[in-house]
Structure formats: C-alpha cells, structure tokens
Amino acid sequence: MQAVYRFDFGPGSVASGYERVTEHSVYAPETGFGFVEGSRVYGRDRGTGNPLRSDFCIPVPATFRVDVPDGNYNVHVTIGDEIAPTYTTVRFGPNRMALPLLETAPGQFVRRSFAAHVDDGSLRLHFTGKAPRVNAVEIERAEQATTVFLAGDSTVTDQEVFPYAGWGQMLPAFFKTDAAVANHAKSGRSSKSFIGEGRLDAIVGKIKPRDFLFVQFGHNDQKSDEERHTDPRTTYKEYLRRYVDAARAREAIPVLITPVERRLFDEAGNLKDSHGEYLTAVRELAAEQGVPLIDLAAKSRKVIEEWGDEGSKSLFMWSYPGEFPDFPDGAADNTHFNETGGMRMAGLVAEGIRELNLLPLSLYLR
Incomplete structure (x- = not known):
C-alpha cells in the first residue's frame, strides 16, 4: 500500500x-x-x-x-x-x-x-x-490521526447544493492535520431513526480507541411520526445514551451537542426557544453520564441574537429570486445554514472543543 x-x-x-x-x-x-x-x-x-x-x-x-x-x-x-x-x-x-x-x-x-x-x-x-x-x-x-465521527441531522450533514452548508462539512477547516472529520450526519434523521437505519452501527464498525463521536440531534426528534419522534423526558435521553455507550464500548470519547437554534424571532424581535425540553434533556444526560457537552444551542442563540432578526438571514438559507442558480425562486429557510452560517456554527463547535480542552483534539485546531 x-x-x-x-x-x-x-x-x-x-x-x-x-x-x-x-x-x-x-x-x-x-x-x-x-x-x-x-x-x-x-x-x-x-x-x-x-x-x-x-x-x-x-x-x-x-x-x-x-x-x-x-x-x-x-x-x-x-x-x-x-x-x-x-x-x-x-x-x-x-x-x-x-x-x-x-x-x-x-x-x-x-x-x-x-x-x-x-x-x-x-x-x-x-x-x-x-x-x-x-x-x-x-x-x-495518517494512521495515527484522530477521527471525529459526526452523528446528526441536516444542520450537520454534508450539504451538496450551494450555498446550503451543514456545520459538519465546514468543521475540517478548523483543524490543521492529524484530526480528520468523518461526517455520518444525514438530513431528516432523529436520534431514533439514525439508529434504526443502522447508521450508528456503521460508525461503531469504524471507530477506534481515542477517536471522538460528536452527537447532535433534536430537530427531527420533535417530529410527530413514529419513525423519528422521541420524548425529551424519556426516549430522547434513552436513545442518546446508546450513542454514549456505543462510543465508550469502543474506548472512544462521546461528546454531546445541544441542537443548534433556528432563526425564529417573535414580534418584539426576541429569538424564540426552538427546542424546549430537548435542550434540558441533553444537558442533564451529559451531567449524569459525565460526558463532555458543547452547548451549541446557547452559543448559536447568542450569535443569532447579535445578528438580529434581519441580519441573521445572512447566516441562513435566505435568498432573493435569481440570487443562486439552484434556487431560482429564492429561499426563506430558518433552519438550514448557508456557507457563512455553516462556517460560523462550525467555529462555535471548535470554540467548544478548545473550552473543554478535549485532548488531543484541541491541539490540532488552527
């Protein structure tokens, strides 16, 4: 070879x-x-x-x-x-x-x-x-490189239609060498359906000791269909715990991430809470299991509020008709990011890695 x-x-x-x-x-x-x-x-x-x-x-x-x-x-x-x-x-x-x-x-x-x-x-x-x-x-x-496996939804995945961007596809830009991102996130998945489709098993088959498993779900756990819905007080935490247990069984390091906020402002210009009890559940589970937590919900909320109701459109998939060839009629999407927003969210994740001093991962950040 x-x-x-x-x-x-x-x-x-x-x-x-x-x-x-x-x-x-x-x-x-x-x-x-x-x-x-x-x-x-x-x-x-x-x-x-x-x-x-x-x-x-x-x-x-x-x-x-x-x-x-x-x-x-x-x-x-x-x-x-x-x-x-x-x-x-x-x-x-x-x-x-x-x-x-x-x-x-x-x-x-x-x-x-x-x-x-x-x-x-x-x-x-x-x-x-x-x-x-x-x-x-x-x-x-790079046989000894650390692999960062990502499990998540459309806000994390590798989006292929410009200028859509999940933060997971932008995360590699924040590492130098010796830390490689394996993005297994998939649009539309919840903590439950990701497992049901065998996607966690695929990660478990590749992850090795001292690798990392970053987990962010919540957007689709709130859906009503049986395939994806979880209850934040019970099944949501139970499914997230399976990711934690799977990583630890392979001597890898699980990291829980609260779901990134949506761009939803009320009439007074205040950002609404997108995820409610799901955020509480992730934070509680991290504390109970002793798992590192990157509170991306809190970090993204601060950024979106700073940009404001109108300004924050520049982070999300908002566009005028004709602005992008793949969206001739324009777009008004308050959940998914453009490349500017995806890069900004990835930067917040990198910030969380540095704050937690996740060794050796933090050493490889730019």
Whole structure:
C-alpha cells in the first residue's frame, strides 16, 4: 500500500519523485488519478525552472481524484504564481471545506495542510476561486490521526447544493492535520431513526480507541411520526445514551451537542426557544453520564441574537429570486445554514472543543 502520493501540476518540468499532472490528465481507473469529467483546467509554465513553482494548473473549477485505500490522510497543497496574485478555495470529499481561501501575492507561494477522511476508495479535491492555482499536492497516510465521527441531522450533514452548508462539512477547516472529520450526519434523521437505519452501527464498525463521536440531534426528534419522534423526558435521553455507550464500548470519547437554534424571532424581535425540553434533556444526560457537552444551542442563540432578526438571514438559507442558480425562486429557510452560517456554527463547535480542552483534539485546531 502506497504511503505517500506526490503530484506536480503544470506543463513544465516534473520534480523528482512526483507524478506529472497537466490540464490533459483525465481520471482513469488504470492510472488511479486525474481530473474528473466536467472539470475546467488550464496549464501555464512561467519558465523559471523551479518544477514546483514555475508551472501550475488553473482549475476554474475542477475536481482532482486520487484512488486511495479508506482511512485518514494528511494533505499538503502548494499554491502560488510568480507573476500574479492567486485566490484559491479547496474542498474535499462530498463538499467538505478544507482551506476556505488561500491568497498569495505575486511571487509568493504557500504550502497548507489539512486532514481528510476517506471512506469510498477515493480522495476528491475540489478547487475553486476567482484566480485559482495548484502547483503541487502531497497525500500521506495518517494512521495515527484522530477521527471525529459526526452523528446528526441536516444542520450537520454534508450539504451538496450551494450555498446550503451543514456545520459538519465546514468543521475540517478548523483543524490543521492529524484530526480528520468523518461526517455520518444525514438530513431528516432523529436520534431514533439514525439508529434504526443502522447508521450508528456503521460508525461503531469504524471507530477506534481515542477517536471522538460528536452527537447532535433534536430537530427531527420533535417530529410527530413514529419513525423519528422521541420524548425529551424519556426516549430522547434513552436513545442518546446508546450513542454514549456505543462510543465508550469502543474506548472512544462521546461528546454531546445541544441542537443548534433556528432563526425564529417573535414580534418584539426576541429569538424564540426552538427546542424546549430537548435542550434540558441533553444537558442533564451529559451531567449524569459525565460526558463532555458543547452547548451549541446557547452559543448559536447568542450569535443569532447579535445578528438580529434581519441580519441573521445572512447566516441562513435566505435568498432573493435569481440570487443562486439552484434556487431560482429564492429561499426563506430558518433552519438550514448557508456557507457563512455553516462556517460560523462550525467555529462555535471548535470554540467548544478548545473550552473543554478535549485532548488531543484541541491541539490540532488552527
């Protein structure tokens, strides 16, 4: 099994020990790497002679795929241009944020790193930006990396339609290396239905000692259907306890998270309580079981109140007709976040990790 994958992007000379990648490098199973269908890529060589700086690919946008065994990887990306400023965003997997915006001045080069969790046999790196560049990529196995497994609903999951964003898909951007996020959250699930569909079992089959299991449910536990509904005084706590027990049985660390608040203001401009007794239940269970608690409900409430009734629309999926191609009629969603809101909520989770001093996880925060 290959431990390190090295790729030199651009039409110029190739650095020793690296695979050449040009704008014509289309993914094929035989090679196991390349740009996927639909990518728009150009190549340039500034002629300076340095193989990792002189030339580069311009992805506008593009997805670069590398077939690798499942597991955790540290990814190192080199970006820059000898004569022009660059602006590049890097995502990976379904749509997880890794590097929100890399900016370089003419002649400046940066090498940035992040951890990525792979569970489908391939690592997909998505490059976008108003002046994107990619000079080199190195991918190395991170066998000892800590994995943060996420169990949750649509406010956590990897949303794929821009600009929707769950906080779980933005969380990787807050780690450097050696802490990889495995986002198992799924839209519409409650603490009950997530287990009923075998999703907790899937996590248990992969989680290892000293990994983390972050659990946030509540939005759909309030639904009335039998498949999802739980009672905050009884069954909600019982189902959440199963996540705690499952993590501890594998010598992993459970972390309970109160459900993020909805954007619901009353006529006086005060934010309404979205979750009532469900919040009390999570807090009580954390205290009873000695489980670390990130009170995302309280943290998000403070942020939404600070932004105000009108201003907080900028955190949620509110848009005018024609503002986003996938929402031609606009949107008015008080539950789900756009990328700005998803990033802000992920930052609150990272803040909670730091406040709790969850070792070694807190050491890997940016």
